[in-house]
Amino acid sequence: MPIRGGLPPRNPRFIGREGLLADVRGLLGTGPVVLLPAAEHQLGGTGRTQLAVEYAHRYAATYDLVWWIPAEQTAGMRAALVGLASELRLPEARDINRTLGAVRDALSRGEPYRNWLVVFENANRPEDIKPYLPSGAGHVLVTSRNPRWTSEVAQAVPVPVFDRTDSVDFLRRRSPELSAAEAERLAEGLDDVPMALDQAAAVRVATGWSVDEYLRRYQRRAAELAFPTPIRVAWGLAADALAETSPAAFQLLELCAFLASAPVSWELLWAARGVVPPELARTVRIERRLKAALRLTGRYGLAELDPPGDNVLVHPLVRGMLGQQLSSERHAALLRSVRAMLAAADPGDPDNPAHWPRYAAIVPHLVHSDVLGADAEEIRQLVINCIRFLYARGDWDSSRDLAAQAVARWRDSLGETDEQTLLASFHLANALRAVGRTADARSLNAQTLRSQREVLGGDDETTLATANSVGADLRIQGHFGQARQLDADNLVRYRRLFGESFPTALRCANNLAVDLRLLGDFRGARALDEQVLRHRQMIFVEGHPETLSSRAGLAFDLVGLGDYAGASALLANGYADALGADHPMALWAGRFAAIAARRRGLPQARELAAANAELYRQKFGDLNVETLGALVSLANCARADGDLDEAHRLLERAVARYHAVLGEEHPFTLAAAADLAGVVRATGRYAEARTIDAEALGGLRRSVGADHPFTLSCANGLAADLLALGEAQQAREIALDTVARSRSLRGAAHPDTLACAFNVALDAGDEPSMQAAAEELQKAYGEGHPLLARALAGGRLETEIEPPPL
Known part of the structure; x- marks a missing residue:
């Protein structure tokens, strides 16, 4: 059996159309097909949707997958395609556009299903669905009222009215007691229009009218209209009959004139029980009465109900005719009711x-x-x-x-x-x-x-929310200090208004910790993150995204402070697993775990970083700032493994994309460039590395200052470039300045400070100082760490940069 998603039930009263079905079957093999109304019935009512439903059911066995997509509105169409992504086992990206692109591409490739049918119903704007149309071996069927479909997009198949034989068969199937002659008269009177015939058959069954009675009413109604059409006349008879039988059911139908051609749940209408006029409230406030009234609209052929009767669907033509017959006062009253109903829901x-x-x-x-x-x-x-x-x-x-x-x-x-x-x-x-x-x-x-x-005022909750958003804008610009000032002010206001444990106050505190990390103040960030984590653990269950956010942020703080084992331990609890591997907070935790593993010299670091970078790419795309951070982490792992070619390729890509997304002067762009210089330096191209490092160092000093960790790491690299190029005096001056600043900022025992101190001793040929620095490095990293082997071999030590999340 094929997989079927959203496919409406098969119409047991479907009749004829054999030639059309064969034509559609044949044309689908050469590209998408769009079913359009025949030229003389541009508004529809000729049975396009029913033809598509019948085709999907009749040929379902020839497909692995059949997926029905309501396309009248873009949001509904996109939601249906997201559901298809789940069926195709595609990861759901944070940006739904990436998910939709992945659906199109997977169908086009035939993975995992080669034979598929996708139906876009009521796609009245070709430009809306064109980006989502797949190619490949599968089939695309479209229904539309819009004749502006070009042959490059889809092959047009006009759907005409019934031929007389089909009209007669259709009517007699609905009412077996009809003679062929009676059915012929009825079909002739309604010009064989399928929708009109369906409404006539429904009304006759509901009211018991004979064919003569129906045609007599039909002719009288047609004479009253300036521009009678079979659908308009048949609809009017059905609407009058329903209104006479059940005024409440008809009023419910009138409400649907202001709703879309999408299923309307009885629960949505039930939400209106306190806002509808008194004469309708009695029906709406009791579930069984409401559902009975909805069934009546279907019985009179004015709406379709799903098999359980939970959802009602009103044809666009019916909605249009309902609206046209309303007085201005009635129109305004119903519109107020519908709006109030939606708000109540x-x-x-x-x-x-x-x-x-x-x-x-x-x-x-x-x-x-x-x-x-x-x-x-x-x-x-x-x-x-x-x-x-x-x-x-x-x-x-x-x-x-x-x-x-x-x-x-x-x-x-x-x-x-x-x-x-x-x-x-x-x-x-x-x-x-x-x-x-x-x-x-x-x-x-x-x-x-x-x-x-x-x-x-500055203390209004919405003002504070916007201020938080402005803080995010400042971070994206690289104005970390301004973001800290704004978020610090916001936090004071939030805590004064709501208390320090209020969730939005905790989010603001979390943002301030982000600012401090970006400024290189890992001690301040750690203190704030620990405080936020304690409060979140009190109000949220473990595994909640916000609790995990605090854990991940705290882990990055520990990395920044040189406590790599502590960072690994904090992330080893498995709380991220409950959220799914591609949840944003789980992705943070995964990246930080890979960073900590690399810093600890663990062999699995690169594998962790590669899996994390791919998940980021799938979730957020190639040009997302967080994806680029994961790319830098992967490049650093590749370099640690000695794979300089791969590290160079990844960092070149990261620098170019940071430049495109954030600009050439953003600290992240400059930091990635400094990492790239380290790889270039490792291949012996010292002059090229010096050029990159000098430009990056100047930019970092301007943007984040001389005492920022990014700047210190870049300066450590530039000293190595200068030394290799024979400029020993300038190299020593920069190296000594870097050690002094690192001790002041990070402390003498920080692993990166120790690495810089070792480099100074190495450059000077000071064996006792080299030995002392190596012993301190062993205390920081533990025995057997690859960095110690490099130091003992007399190699200069690098201090790579890992950009924190924005």
């Missing part, structure tokens, strides 16, 4: 994955109900929560688009300094940063923070 806390299914059910309906135009604050808050949900789920493009629409609309209607306009601006900046538009994010955040401080 908001579960809150959009960062909680347990709430994501509810948000996924709400998001498709935001556009059709025009929630951005709502006056009520709680409805605008729903929009903000949906923006955050999309961001948390990794759909940064959709989050950005919704946030940008909200900011634009609310600036016009509420003003630039309205609290919710500013909050939407904050979320827009987050999404912009996530998609790589860091300069735009920085500018928007700065503007938002100024406005929030003026309007809301």
Whole structure:
């Protein structure tokens, strides 16, 4: 049996279309096929979706995988493709775009399934699905109302109305008591339009009308309309009959005029029980009454229900006709009800994955109900929560688009300094940063923070959230000192307002520890991380992402302080396993464990670093700052193994990508360049290494100062370059200055200070000092460490740089 995802149930009343099905089958072998309405029925109703459903079921046995994707809205389509990624056993990237690209590529390669069918339903904008269309041996089937499909994208197959024989067979299958002559008359009266025939058959069954009675009502209704069409007339008869039988069921159907062509759960409608008019509230507030009313809409052919009856789907044509027949007053009242219903269904806390299914059910309906135009604050808050949900789920493009629409609309209607306009601006900046538009994010955040401080004050919770985001912008720019000042001020405010154990206060403290690490103050970072870890252990279970974040940060602090065994022990508890290997916090822990293992001289360090770098690449992509940090760690492991060619290749790539992402003067770019100089130096190209080191050292002194660990490591390398090139006096001056600064910053017993001291003694030929330094190194590293063997062989010692997380 093939794997089937999202495929609607097979229609037991499907009839005919044998020629069309054969045509589709044949054309799919040469490329994607799009089913379009026939030219004389551009609005649809000719059965395109039912044809696609029948094709998928009829030929399912010839495929390994059949996947149905609702494509009317981009967010829903992308969510369905993420589900397909899971079925294809693809790792889910933090950025959903990477996951979607991986789905397309895996299908195109035929891995793990060669024979597959992917159906995009209601793809009315070819440009929306074109990036996701796979090639390869599988088949792509599309349904659309839009005739603007070019042959380069898909082969168009118009779907006409039934021929008369199929119309008669269809009607008699629905009502076996019909004679062939009666069915012929009914089919002729409705011009063989499948949707009209289906509605007529449903209404006749529900009401008991004879064919004569139905046609008499049909003709009378058609005469009342300026532009009668079979679907419009048949729909009107069905709607009137439902309204007469159950006003409540019809009112529920009217609400659907403001919702999308996506399944609407009874739970979503049930959420409206406190906000709908009194005449509808009696039906909505009791589950069995609500479900019975929904079944009636299906019985009259005005909606489709899934087999359990939990979800109702209203055809776009029905939704359109419902909207057209409303008075302006009725339209406004129903729109208010729908918006209030969606707000009532908001579960809150959009960062909680347990709430994501509810948000996924709400998001498709935001556009059709025009929630951005709502006056009520709680409805605008729903929009903000949906923006955050999309961001948390990794759909940064959709989050950005919704946030940008909200900011634009609310600036016009509420003003630039309205609290919710500013909050939407904050979320827009987050999404912009996530998609790589860091300069735009920085500018928007700065503007938002100024406005929030003026309007809301510096102690407002939303102001503090934006200030934290500005801190992230400063770190990305390499302005670590400014970030520390801002985060320190934020922490004072958070603790004064909420107490030091409040989760957001702990996140702010965590950010300040990040700043201190980036500034090379590992003692300060350690003290803060230990404090945050204790508080998080009190309020979160072990294995919680935030607790693991503190453990990982503390481990990096210990590495910075030279306690490599302590860092390894802190990360050896297995807490990261529960989150999954590609969780961001697990990736942090994995990278730091590899760094600690390399510093301890353990042989498994390179293997750990390689696995970690690949997971980072899959999760975040090649141009992500954290991926580049993992790449540097892997290069340092390759160098420690003596694989200079691989280390050079990795570091050249890291430097180029840091340059593209962060700029040439960012401390991380310069640090990676200093590591690259070390590899160049190891191959004997001292002049080239000197050029790289001199440029990097000048940049580091300007950006982070002469006493930063990055700067000291680079200076240690430059001294080696100069010595090899015969400039012994300048080399000694730099080496002595580096030792003095390292002792002041890191302490005399720090392994990197000892390495620099050993180099000074080696350069001077001072055997007693070399011996003393070697003995101290043995205490720091333990016996048998590769670095000791290098020192005993008279080799100069390197001090590689490991960029911390931003």
